[in-house]
Amino acid sequence: MSHLFEHNGADGKGYSQPEPIISTDNLQIPSSLTRKNLPRWPRISEPEMVRHYTWLSTRNFGIDTGFYPLGSCTMKHNPRINEVIAQLPGIADIHPLQPDHQIQGTLAIFHEMQEMLGICAGMDAVTLQPVAGAQGEFTAIRCIQEYFRSRGELQRTKVIVPDSAHGTNPASAAMAGFEIVEIPSQEDGRIDLSALRAVVGDDTAAMMITNPSTLGVFEPEIAEAAAIVHAAGGQMYYDGANFNAILGLTSPGLMGFDAVHYNLHKTFSQPHGGGGPGSGPIGVKSHLAEYLPGPIVKRRPILSEDRLTAVNQEWWYHWQQPANSIGKVQQWHGNSGAVVRSWAFYRRYGKDLKTMSEHAVLNANYLRHKIMEEAEKSGVSHLFNDGAPADVVKHEFTLSFAAMKEEKGIGAMDIAKGLLDKGYMAPTVYFPLIVPECMMIEPTETESKEVLDEFAEKFVEVLHEDAEVLHNAPVTTNVRRVDEVYAARNLTLAYPFDE
Numbered sequence: 324m325s326h327l328f329e330h331n332g333a334d335g336k337g338y339s340q341p342e343p344i345i346s347t348d349n350l351q352i353p354s355s356l357t358r359k360n361l362p363r364w365p366r367i368s369e370p371e372m373v374r375h376y377t378w379l380s381t382r383n384f385g386i387d388t389g390f391y392p393l394g395s396c397t398m399k400h401n402p403r404i405n406e407v408i409a410q411l412p413g414i415a416d417i418h419p420l421q422p423d424h425q426i427q428g429t430l431a432i433f434h435e436m437q438e439m440l441g442i443c444a445g446m447d448a449v450t451l452q453p454v455a456g457a458q459g460e461f462t463a464i465r466c467i468q469e470y471f472r473s474r475g476e477l478q479r480t481k482v483i484v485p486d487s488a489h490g491t492n493p494a495s496a497a498m499a500g501f502e503i504v505e506i507p508s509q510e511d512g513r514i515d516l517s518a519l520r521a522v523v524g525d526d527t528a529a530m531m532i533t534n535p536s537t538l539g540v541f542e543p544e545i546a547e548a549a550a551i552v553h554a555a556g557g558q559m560y561y562d563g564a565n566f567n568a569i570l571g572l573t574s575p576g577l578m579g580f581d582a583v584h585y586n587l588h589k590t591f592s593q594p595h596g597g598g599g600p601g602s603g604p605i606g607v608k609s610h611l612a613e614y615l616p617g618p619i620v621k622r623r624p625i626l627s628e629d630r631l632t633a634v635n636q637e638w639w640y641h642w643q644q645p646a647n648s649i650g651k652v653q654q655w656h657g658n659s660g661a662v663v664r665s666w667a668f669y670r671r672y673g674k675d676l677k678t679m680s681e682h683a684v685l686n687a688n689y690l691r692h693k694i695m696e697e698a699e700k701s702g703v704s705h706l707f708n709d710g711a712p713a714d715v716v717k718h719e720f721t722l723s724f725a726a727m728k729e730e731k732g733i734g735a736m737d738i739a740k741g742l743l744d745k746g747y748m749a750p751t752v753y754f755p756l757i758v759p760e761c762m763m764i765e766p767t768e769t770e771s772k773e774v775l776d777e778f779a780e781k782f783v784e785v786l787h788e789d790a791e792v793l794h795n796a797p798v799t800t801n802v803r804r805v806d807e808v809y810a811a812r813n814l815t816l817a818y819p820f821d822e
């Protein structure tokens with residue numbers, strides 16, 4: 324079977340269209356703007372095209388295909404009700420320039436999301452505009468920067484980041500023009516308060532950190548860390564990628580943070596990671612609210628002159644620009660479809676979001692225990708080097724293959740590739756950087772005990788494969804082991820036409 328990618332763009336007869344009813348001959352398009360040659364896109368028939376895309380879809384692996392324990396990415400099931408709601412015509416077919424009175428429903432959804440996210444994180448104001456966690460980081464750091472500029476504290480040029488941080492944290496701060504100060508973590512991956520004390524000062528703008536940390540370990544000393552940074556006049560930024568561990572149980576606001584981003588596509592379900600657009604709203608404490616990018620949805624009680632769209636409408640919703648906004652970071656209102664899907668997800672849980680987080684933590688702890696038990700039974704120990712007492716591991720956990728690499732030449736990458744041959748998406752590898760030969764597993768709350776048990780069993784089978792087999796893996800996938808360096812350095816995105 325040949326595929327669209329192999330079509331050479333020749334002017335074939337793949338399709339037929341009726342002659343246009345209105346002649347296009349005298350449209351008076353300047354000849355400089357018309358094509359001299361036909362575009363060289365593949366000319367194939369509809370069935371050939373349908374086959375092409377169906378074929379492509381079978382070569383992919385997603386959360387709908389199998390277990391996807393990609394640490395830090397929160398690959399939970401995306402409930403289909405989200406899609407149904409996002410595709411309602413009154414939601415999907417509106418235009419961002421429509422007047423407020425025609426889009427009261429969508430504005431109400433946005434408003435509720437702002438409120439809900441603010442409450443969950445213990446923040447006072449929320450903007451839904453950023454479309455990724457990383458963009459949320461940059462946006463919040465810019466708000467913090469404006470805050471200091473307005474106070475004349477221009478000497479605050481440094482952002483403190485622990486060495487366990489996600490790479491986007493230092494990248495976002497550096498993009499905003501800050502100098503990055505990296506502090507080492509303790510042996511067990513937790514924050515080192517003496518290292519923090521040693522670097523804070525009147526040049527500190529902010530500290531960026533996530534809790535639970537990227538090792539999935541809760542930082543019990545986070546309030547102390549916040550107090551240290553605040554005493555030096557700095558701001559605390561919460562990387563909300565690990566929000567799935569703490570919703571309804573605690574909040575960044577309670578921990579002492581001033582600003583936070585949410586990864587709606589992680590915590591509040593959304594096809595992501597090449598599967599769809601993300602959304603990275605930010606929340607801030609009141610002193611940062613005037614700098615948020617707008618517009619933001621506000622509401623006021625109904626007045627007699629309002630043109631009501633719903634009979635029992637209690638509030639009038641409208642857009643508003645924050646007073647000293649840093650400006651827009653995204654066109655229109657961000658990825659509004661992603662916001663609506665996450666709203667549908669949250670509405671399904673309501674006040675029960677806490678149970679969601681409890682189950683995410685329970686699943687991670689269960690799987691960690693199960694893998695440890697099965698591995699030890701079969702003679703493999705030393706996988707767990709996070710040194711963490713079991714009760715502080717939250718929604719994900721790390722393993723280290725350093726000992727196995729030394730002993731048998733099998734590293735985290737080899738195990739990950741071996742898992743592909745068992746029909747699983749590989750967990751995250753080599754992150755966080757502070758764990759040698761790291762593998763990071765996040766099962767999420769949407770997996771059953773049966774799935775976790777089977778994964779643990781298959782995982783231990785992989786641990787006992789021959790090094791040679793694993794170095795060769797995967798053998799069952801559409802694409803075998805790729806040369807990542809080559810793929811990154813020599814990325815080919817152009818259509819392969821014959822010249």
Ligand SMILES: *Cc1c(COP(=O)(O)O)cnc(C)c1O
Nearest residue numbers: 395455456457489491562564586
């Ligand atoms: C995913 C993630 C980010 C970045 O979020 P994106 O939405 O991918 O831009 C930041 N920090 C951590 C810990 C993450 O897991």
